[in-house]
Amino acid sequence: MSLTMERVKTKLGPADLKEGMTATKVKRFIGDYGIIILFVVILVFLAAVAPNFLTLNNIVNVVRQSSIIGLIALGMTFIMITAGIDLSVGSIVGLAGMTFALLAPASGGAFWLPLVAGLAVGLLVGFLSAALVVWGAILPFLATLATMAIARTAVLVMTDGQVVSGLSGPAEWLGSGFIGPVPVPVIIFLIAAIICEFVLSRTKFGSHVYAVGGNEESAKKVGISTGRVLFTVYLIGGVTAALGGLVLTARLDGAAPVAGTGYELQVIAAVVIGGTSLFGGVGTIRGTVIGVLLLGVVMNGMNLMGVSSYFQQGVQGIILVLAVLLNRWKSD
Amino acid sequence: MLIDQPSPKVFHRFIYMALSNEDEMTDVPPATPPLVALNDIHKTFGAVSALRGVSIDVQPGETFALLGDNAAGKSTLMKVLTGVYQPDQGSIELDGKTTEFPTPSASRDQGVEMVYQDFALADNLDVRSNIFLGREPQKNILGPLLRIIDRKKMELETKRVLERLDIPINPRLKVKRLSGGQRQAVAIGRALAFDARLIIMDEPTANLSVAKVDKLIEVTQRLKDLGIAVIIITHRLDEAFAVADRFAVMRQGQVVGRFRVGDVSEAQVAHLISHGTLDDYIDDGAGIPEKRRKIGSTSSMEVVDVMATPATTNGSHS
Numbered sequence A: 001m002s003l004t005m006e007r008v009k010t011k012l013g014p015a016d017l018k019e020g021m022t023a024t025k026v027k028r029f030i031g032d033y034g035i036i037i038l039f040v041v042i043l044v045f046l047a048a049v050a051p052n053f054l055t056l057n058n059i060v061n062v063v064r065q066s067s068i069i070g071l072i073a074l075g076m077t078f079i080m081i082t083a084g085i086d087l088s089v090g091s092i093v094g095l096a097g098m099t100f101a102l103l104a105p106a107s108g109g110a111f112w113l114p115l116v117a118g119l120a121v122g123l124l125v126g127f128l129s130a131a132l133v134v135w136g137a138i139l140p141f142l143a144t145l146a147t148m149a150i151a152r153t154a155v156l157v158m159t160d161g162q163v164v165s166g167l168s169g170p171a172e173w174l175g176s177g178f179i180g181p182v183p184v185p186v187i188i189f190l191i192a193a194i195i196c197e198f199v200l201s202r203t204k205f206g207s208h209v210y211a212v213g214g215n216e217e218s219a220k221k222v223g224i225s226t227g228r229v230l231f232t233v234y235l236i237g238g239v240t241a242a243l244g245g246l247v248l249t250a251r252l253d254g255a256a257p258v259a260g261t262g263y264e265l266q267v268i269a270a271v272v273i274g275g276t277s278l279f280g281g282v283g284t285i286r287g288t289v290i291g292v293l294l295l296g297v298v299m300n301g302m303n304l305m306g307v308s309s310y311f312q313q314g315v316q317g318i319i320l321v322l323a324v325l326l327n328r329w330k331s332d
Numbered sequence B: 001m002l003i004d005q006p007s008p009k010v011f012h013r014f015i016y017m018a019l020s021n022e023d024e025m026t027d028v029p030p031a032t033p034p035l036v037a038l039n040d041i042h043k044t045f046g047a048v049s050a051l052r053g054v055s056i057d058v059q060p061g062e063t064f065a066l067l068g069d070n071a072a073g074k075s076t077l078m079k080v081l082t083g084v085y086q087p088d089q090g091s092i093e094l095d096g097k098t099t100e101f102p103t104p105s106a107s108r109d110q111g112v113e114m115v116y117q118d119f120a121l122a123d124n125l126d127v128r129s130n131i132f133l134g135r136e137p138q139k140n141i142l143g144p145l146l147r148i149i150d151r152k153k154m155e156l157e158t159k160r161v162l163e164r165l166d167i168p169i170n171p172r173l174k175v176k177r178l179s180g181g182q183r184q185a186v187a188i189g190r191a192l193a194f195d196a197r198l199i200i201m202d203e204p205t206a207n208l209s210v211a212k213v214d215k216l217i218e219v220t221q222r223l224k225d226l227g228i229a230v231i232i233i234t235h236r237l238d239e240a241f242a243v244a245d246r247f248a249v250m251r252q253g254q255v256v257g258r259f260r261v262g263d264v265s266e267a268q269v270a271h272l273i274s275h276g277t278l279d280d281y282i283d284d285g286a287g288i289p290e291k292r293r294k295i296g297s298t299s300s301m302e303v304v305d306v307m308a309t310p311a312t313t314n315g316s317h318s
Helices: A002-011 A014-049 A056-081 A089-103 A112-135 A140-159 A169-176 A184-202 A204-214 A216-221 A226-252 A263-273 A285-304 A309-331 B008-019 B074-081 B104-109 B127-131 B151-164 B180-192 B210-225 B237-243 B266-275
Strands: B036-045 B048-058 B063-068 B089-094 B097-099 B112-115 B138-140 B147-149 B198-202 B229-234 B246-251 B254-260
Touching (some): A014 A285, A014 A309, A056 A089, A056 A204, A056 A263, A056 A285, A089 A140, A089 A226, A112 A226, A169 A184, A169 A226, A184 A204, A184 A226, A204 A216, A204 A226, A204 B127, A204 B147, A216 A226, A263 A285, A263 A309, A285 A309, B048 B089, B048 B254, B063 B074, B063 B237, B063 B266, B112 B180, B127 B151, B151 B180, B180 B210, B210 B229, B210 B237, B229 B237, B246 B266, B254 B266
Parallel strands (some): B063 B229, B063 B246
Antiparallel strands (some): B036 B048, B089 B097, B138 B147, B246 B254
């Protein structure tokens, strides 16, 4: 008995308590900044071993390439914070990009027309996903699996599977232009990220997005229109995916009906790496931006180092697993 | 003996008169109108009659307990009061004036707040965000079109509200890090932050440890001191006897008794809950408690088996 008492006493000693508090602080620090630390470590490593990694051209290239996945990931962050998911984003990229490519040459000086049409297509698919999730009460995974197939079918039927190429000048500028030293896609991504960050962290709607993801029932009880919140996030997801599709089409100076295939997985990986929980309620736009850049940098670094593409996806998978483990450890 | 097949109103009145001292009747309408009165409320769901002519009233600053077994209609009645359900028949009065609560927001706007059994909190948000969840204060930036959440105001108000409850909690702490009692304080604080006049607590001790229950009594008393009326929905007699001034007993969608604490024994109330009448009640000799008992000092209704008590005395109500 006395032995047990002594053990208990030892366990609760002030030194141990202090140690416990320090451990908590360390855990919180790693939880909050772990992904940034990992990002910096990878940057330093690649700067040391990959030729030309630290050149301005390469950095601009990495950020420009990441901006397309980044745009899609912004909307996905909203959706995943509500504990949802959108598998249709890759198909939206293809459909919106194709709409843009088909209308751009015919639009003459009305540059905005194909842009608006492309975004409207994304909004429409987002609306369909939202309707299935909110009104149809279908699981987001299944609802967006359906819209993914529907949107891809639409683009294939629309073009009979043919590639469309050759955009007019202003449309091309969207993908290849520069404002000062900064590529236009990067500027679009940055502006979109700032707007999304503002909405999510500073507005009432953003707060409700977190509440719905944290506890939908509680959100309902306090009078939040959870259906409206869910509807809106899928619309946002549709628009940001469409924007990604427009930039991709503009950058490639054309659209293929299979464009964007598999993007959903890259986007989900980037969002999760950025700290967003698949269970909802947790995530930030800042984290997503870091997640997107981290994946972009790793892929670029491996290309520069001549790593076989067979290995590249595996490395992506390992980073994803590390990020998930880090998030879980943080939330325990 | 009670009359055969009495109408609900006659029956209620009879029970009330039998168990109350007429000189000390608490159900006599006071000179000032009650804060809230629910009159002859009916509610059906398909073939099920959840509420059948229920009437209760609550005075300003009063703690009122709504007792009854599962499916007695307590929660349905409170959902009518909070605008979740619309009554099929009957009326709601606030300050003596007939009103309607078509939505939960309408009810909240008029000072009726609900503290749910699960507290209805979002664990991933901090205390201040939970207190203001759904009603976040905003401020304009760049004109009225662009509005952001006023977190500074939320923090100050959260501190003020929790100080009123004498439960200091860091407003920036995530709710998932709080104890059961602290979580309840946040839920009550949410009601207080918006000048509640009536707070409804659904099974308030269901998610609390025994040690935290005393704190709940303190909080209830504090609300009373602030002039806020409280309705406690519970099936625990000890809880009702510890905190309430008056209570009503519900069974199968009807009120089968209204009492003031001190006018009736727990055994009688337990019998009423399980039988709907005191006609066949047999006194166990415990009598009416002279003063309020502490929670946990007596059995809750589930374990009270009055029929197993030796019939040593006559029923008090025969």
